[in-house]
Amino acid sequence: MASTATHDSAVLHQHDDHGHGHHKETFITKYIFSQDHKMIAKQFLITGIVMAVVAMILSILFRLQLAWPDQSFPLLETFLGEKWAEGGRIKPDFYLAIVTIHGTMMVFFVLTAGLSGTFSNLLIPLQLGARDMASPFLNMISYWLFFLSCVIMMCSFFVESGPASSGWTVYPPLSALPKAISGSGTGMTLWLISMVLFVASALIGALNYISTILNMRTKGMDMWKMPLTIWAFFLTAIVGVLSFPVLVSAVVLLIFDRSFGTSFYLSDIVVAGQVLPNQGGSPVLWQHLFWFLGHPEVYIVIMPALGITSEVIATNSRKPIFGYHAMVYSLIGITVLSFIVWGHHMFITGMNPFLGGVFMITTLIIAVPSAVKTFNYLATIWRGNLRFTPAMLFAIGLVSFFISGGLTGLFLGNAALDINLHDTYFVVAHFHLVMGCAAIFGMLCGVYHWYPRLFGRMMDERLGYLHFWVTFVCAYLVFFPMHFMGIDGVPRRYYAFTEFAFMQEWLTVNVFITWSAIISALAQVAFLWNFFYSIFYGKKAPQNPWESTTLEWTAPVEHLHGNWPGEIPSVHRWPYDYSKPGHHTDFIPQTTPFSETMSSNLLHDFEGSAEAEHIQQEWNKEHASERNTPEQV
């Protein structure tokens, strides 16, 4: 009994300790090892932006090479040194490295961590009405693992043999034999370490998101009252939890092959005239394991962007999102289907044609939920009271890219057409539009929309419009011509096209693409300036700048630990009550109870509660004369 007593008093003591009054914060606990979800969101965003700038510079470098393969740029030698750009021309080894690292950084660091990491961290607690994540400590760990993985990836530029060079999919045997090409050495090892840390970070993040969404919603916030952003983050996190561990398994086997001499992926290899001892392995095994992650990964990239877009389009069209339930079910459909389509990356690996047919069918079925989403976006915009904020423009841009990039997915998902199109610029055009541009636009849309929430200030709108139009037009100018190159059979990842007669005619197109890329890169300077300048000198943000209904706009502009000073607001209605007939404003926040909006309530709002319906009907009868809207019965 004695020990029971001690335990109980300890419980009480504990209770006192954990009040929500905030303890003293030092610079380190506030800005560096912060456990506050809003600060962690900013950390993810800024790290993501830095990585995006690095990846963009890399892309300009290889675009220069593709457009002017024979020309010398002495400036390059100044910056990159003799080793990588001797005589002002990018060396083939370095070209392969920058293509690889561009892909890796964009897919993982920018569009996974930068996008999900930022907006899941910011919006999940704020839109659901939680004080913070399920485990703020793990949340901090998640960011720092991500940071470490970025640092290691950057370090690989400074090792003797250069960064990993076997493409972002790191297929063996190139990735499994340290002596295969110069990038397969230390650079590849660093790539693998970086990726394992990244997976750990992404997993910890995803676990936190799911647990927070399922356990820490405020009063009244049932699953069907969650904004679509939260649905998207939730399903994205589920995809992450199920697919990232598979990459770890694949990488572990690869590490054994590289460093211990096992033969999981290696067989029948001759390097420089020497026969290697490894026998019996299967390089296709890597592709199976990699694409089991790799395909869901593209949905990890696009789904948060789709969620953000739903929210921004509904807010700025001043209309309820069209087909809320259909939106959720199509996200669920995409989630489920994403796990059974990985084979479409492997049609030409000697796959059994029957199996290829199965993968083809599952792949083409994904067009259905995608089309449902696209239709719903357009139907939401249709006859809306549109407000063309920069965020809205980027959201519409996403829909545009999602359509034009998605259509070519139907070609590539076809096992027979893929024989021609595989590994050509057609693929490059397809995925850059549908998951590259679309996801980046989703991310930028989120930045413009939630910037007041992140930094308490507004971004400059005119710079935002400039940024949008130049980026939007140039992105099409860059990627659209690539379709034609691909249909003509121009292969991706080649260093130069000068050796093949049929490709030489595409050189002029490459020059055009490179100029477009350079202009769109310059447009990003407008964004960077706008972003960093506004953090310090932007206009102070009002409480609810976009007149939005969701919970995050009820929290004070000044950030405080725990998000709301008093009690957490409770939720009474779904998040899309825009322009509801009969109400005096064109938006009703989720926190407004139905009792305060008697003039606009509809019977189906009450979800079958007979009592509430009765009260409403009584009210309607009493006020029938005041409501001079005879057409409403």
Added chain:
Amino acid sequence: MENLQVEDRLNLKAKKFLMWLFIIASFMMFAALTSGFIVYTEGNIERGIKVLLPKAFMYSSVIIILSSLTAHMAYLSAKGLQFAKQKLYIGITILLGIAFFYSQFQAWQALYNSGAYFVNYNASQSFIYVFSGAHLIHVLVGLFFLLYALIGVFRNVPQVRNVFRMEIASIFWHFLDILWIYLYVFLLLNQ
């Protein structure tokens, strides 16, 4: 009521849920490894385990099942406020965990002696080491969870926390138990 409020503020329920999600993630990792094994082994008749699995794997299975029982006993004693018993059972579980380690190493030794090396042209045999090795790393993590719970009892942490730590440790430990049985049965079926 008071206890419930404390639990709410510490989000212990949400944190416990994290453990279940972690289990799902780590199960996916093993699902990937075992399906990798199937894809690899089915590709060619010359592949396959082709040796008898060492007896030590059977002993390991018995040990880990026993340890799962003691972990559960520790959990029950924690709930029943019998802290002396809780310490004892956690201690036994940790010892059994270490014994499991020893037994797995014995199994590797036996595999090595029978010619099924890790570095092998027949990667089906290498897979045995990968399965059991990856599992052992998880066991190591499980031991840390148990130790964390044990330190909790010694330090007299509040009962909600004590039960929480104990729950986390035992959920994970049962998972390790089930996981090993899955791997062992998988290997036996492919022998």
